[in-house]
Amino acid sequence: MAPRTRTPNTALRTLLTEAQWTRGQLVRAVVRVGAEQGVTLTYDDSTVSYWLKGSLPGPEIRPFICEAFSRRLRRPVTSAEAGFGSDTESGGADLVSDLVDLGRADMDPSRRGVLAAGLYSAALMVPRYTDLSGRLEASTAGRTIRVGPGEVATVRTMTDRIADILDELGGGHARPMAAAFLLNTVSPYLRADGSESVKRDMLAAASDLVYLTGWMAMYEREHGLGQRYYVQALHLAGSAEDHLTYCRTLRGMALQASNLGHGPKALELADSAAEASPKAGPRLRAFLAGQQAHGAGMVKDRRQAFARLAETETALSKADGRNDAVGGYDQSAYQFHVSHVLYELGDLPGSVKALQQSNRVRPPQERQGRVHANGLLAQRQLELGHVEAACATWETFLDDYAVISSARGDDHFHTMRLRIRPHLTNGAARNLHQRAVEVAALKA
Template identity: 45%
Template sequence: MENCERLGPENLFPQRRLFMGVGLFSVAVGIPNWLDVAGRMEAVQSRTVSRIGMPDVDMVKKMTDQFEELYGQFGGRRSRPMAARFLANTVVPYLHADAFDGVRKAMLSAASLLSYLTGWMAVDEGLHGLAREYYAKGLELASAGADHLTYCRVLRGMSVQAADLGHGEIAVRLANAAAATSAEAGPRMSAFMAGQQAHSFAVAGEKSSALRSIMETERAVDVAESGSGSFGGYGPATLAYHAAQVRYALGDVSGSIESLKLYFQLRGPSETQVSGIRFQLMLAERQLELGHLEAACATWSEVLDKYPAMHSGRVDRRVRAISRLLLPYTSNGLARDISERSRHLSRAA
């Protein structure tokens, strides 16, 4: 099997022309709704490689689930290379194979979700340009496969990326585009979208819109929790995380800490290991920001116990920052111990 991870990003897929020629985040910024994109999409051209059926689609979906589980446990460095190779060497040829129309659309949808997930993993590694390309491809494939759900999920993922990089205005436009695309969705998906809108508005400094959106998220979660079904694992724990992000972006550090603690009280077994460690690192940094040194060190200590099993760029960067953040506290024995542990583990990683 060809190891495409040794190649440059331009070789991740055969037929480079299938990528949209876009800048960072610009795919959806100028595309407010599904129909505008769908009307301009060219169908993915078929080549006679082989004939595929629904068992092939099911296999791609199951492999995507496996990659997502692997990422959730260990991080993007471990899972993305495998997902990228599978996408390039197995899924792309399927897109050129003979198939009935229903099978082809299902394969396009499955490929879109895998491309989105691979982009999400690239964000975890800090490879934002590469993530942009996977997201762009995910939008194209979702549109060609008439998969509204994955289409808006990719838009939301792009908004998460923009918000985490501090691009508030772009994050808002992407989150709004995702919400508009999913306007007919049920309450849990509405919460999934509104929570990201709230965070984006807060990063953009739009306080009233952020508070309105987080209230919409709360109402949607209440409705969803009274019923059945799920989307994207969104529930009370994720709501607490979004509330923490909104509060922090609006300057309420203490409230953000309260919401993060609530997240840890509410998170269930489906919450991923990587997310939990990332949010603990956020919590420790914010505890230190308020001068709660012992609390911050206790939180960091829990993280460092789990850190050796991680392969996450975002976790790596925050662990490396610990010793720098603790420099003003070198006279404190607990702080020195945590600083030394973080440096040692960072070198080992």
């Protein structure tokens, strides 16, 4: 029997040429995308050679390759364009159907085995507010019940309660509640009949909840899922003509990009959020400008970063005393942004001081935020060589971490255990190490 021949993948070679990448550079980019999803890949140059000769990568790996090219070329690259055959995903029939599919996927434990569904795209095209505004008809097909202001109030109240649980107990406990409520209650409400004003209010309430759910998915390191929730929140907000949630969602997407190290994308999204809210009140203005400052710091634009911080401080000084649970902004958040900017621009001592100030003014119920802030603070104190100060901060971190469920907290815990090992001759470090062993046993 004659040996099987493969058709060379000229499409992939064309993309390599357009990206001006070597085979090794492609491999490293794909490995990085995989690492963001928690997948360890052990490819080398020869792997790309096989692909170029016509060998197809596994279906679960193809989205990683397309995303790597999308980031490099700053445009979406499909599986078909890469020579791997047609893409398998297709859009939902309407906005509510898409939300139902997303909620079901989030509640299904088997989703963790479907890598393509969890892929974050740095090249995602964000829909403009003007393209989404007023699309009520897309969300009201198949009406079976009628809703009024009471149902809208129910969604708003549940969103506030879930936000409180997120702050106190972590996203690991709060997000399953949000996903179940979206699927079982909110989705039928969105298909229900009602006055035009009530339907618009329901879309706005749903967009707030979907935004919060995306925020929690991001915090739990499910970045692809979080991005999908964010896009759904944009569509719902646009349909409701809810400028506020549209802008806050874009800002959340900017934070997600910054968490993943995509500085230019983080700044682009933060700028888009600010540009979409020309009539923003002072607290929202501060909320958006603070994220712009962080993005500017990431791209080393010192002038813009400090100008945005000054804008943030001025806006926050004009805000009233009200601070909503979903997307609120206060002095603690401002100092946290100051710390990010200073750290990105190389001022480590200033960054530590700002984080300490952020913690001092943080509301006591924000346990999850405090876990993240103390995890960062201890790492930066250790970078300064302040071992005992870092250990004291990590002790405080453990007080909160022991009672919440948070993937980001898990990351900080793992980092703490790794970084304290070289310092076990120090008494404070030994005590911290022993306590960490005990906490790990309780969490197992």
